Amino acid sequence: MIWAQDSSGGIGMGGTLPWHLPEDLAFFREQTRGHAVVMGRKQWESLPERVRPLPGRRNIVLTRDASYEAPGAETVRSLADALARVAGERAWIIGGGQVYAQAIDDADELVVTTIDGDYDVDVHAPVIGEDWTLVAREPGAGWTTAANGMRYAVERYERTGG
Numbered sequence: 001m002i003w004a005q006d007s008s009g010g011i012g013m014g015g016t017l018p019w020h021l022p023e024d025l026a027f028f029r030e031q032t033r034g035h036a037v038v039m040g041r042k043q044w045e046s047l048p049e050r051v052r053p054l055p056g057r058r059n060i061v062l063t064r065d066a067s068y069e070a071p072g073a074e075t076v077r078s079l080a081d082a083l084a085r086v087a088g089e090r091a092w093i094i095g096g097g098q099v100y101a102q103a104i105d106d107a108d109e110l111v112v113t114t115i116d117g118d119y120d121v122d123v124h125a126p127v128i129g130e131d132w133t134l135v136a137r138e139p140g141a142g143w144t145t146a147a148n149g150m151r152y153a154v155e156r157y158e159r160t161g162g
Helices: 020-030 043-046 079-083 099-102
Strands: 002-006 010-012 036-040 058-062 072-077 089-093 109-115 132-140 151-159
Touching: 002 020, 010 099, 020 109, 020 151, 036 043, 036 079, 036 099, 058 079, 072 079, 079 099, 089 099, 089 109
Parallel strands: 002 109, 036 058, 036 089, 058 072
Antiparallel strands: 002 010, 109 151, 132 151
8 A cells, every 4th residue: 555644644635635745746656657556436536637547557446336437447346356356466555545444454565655744634544553564764764855845754564463
């Protein structure tokens, strides 16, 4: 799973990111390119049309609506269906909040960009529980400062229990 969050775990507001961090968008592209990405319908619809489907990736969209069409993507009715389709290949869960909450028990890796600050949000990331171990943090104990002045860090977690 991969997401960006503020210091309080907020990930979105009104179907959009409440910040603009180009370095994280580039990092996201680098991490997910060449792999499957699984997302909910709202996440799909929040993507700018010019990047739907996300290029260089197998796009899978979860929706309860059997008639829903996501041009250029595969649609599935459940997370279990999505996971069955990507079995044996590297895949990223990319949101939104409901999909993260459903998928965290099936994930084996989390890549989380934390932005230094609190934003006005209406969606939060799932809680990273005790069955996850922080295995890397860039840049160590500090923060990276983006070109626009925002401070952020990228953390990688692996499942160690549960």
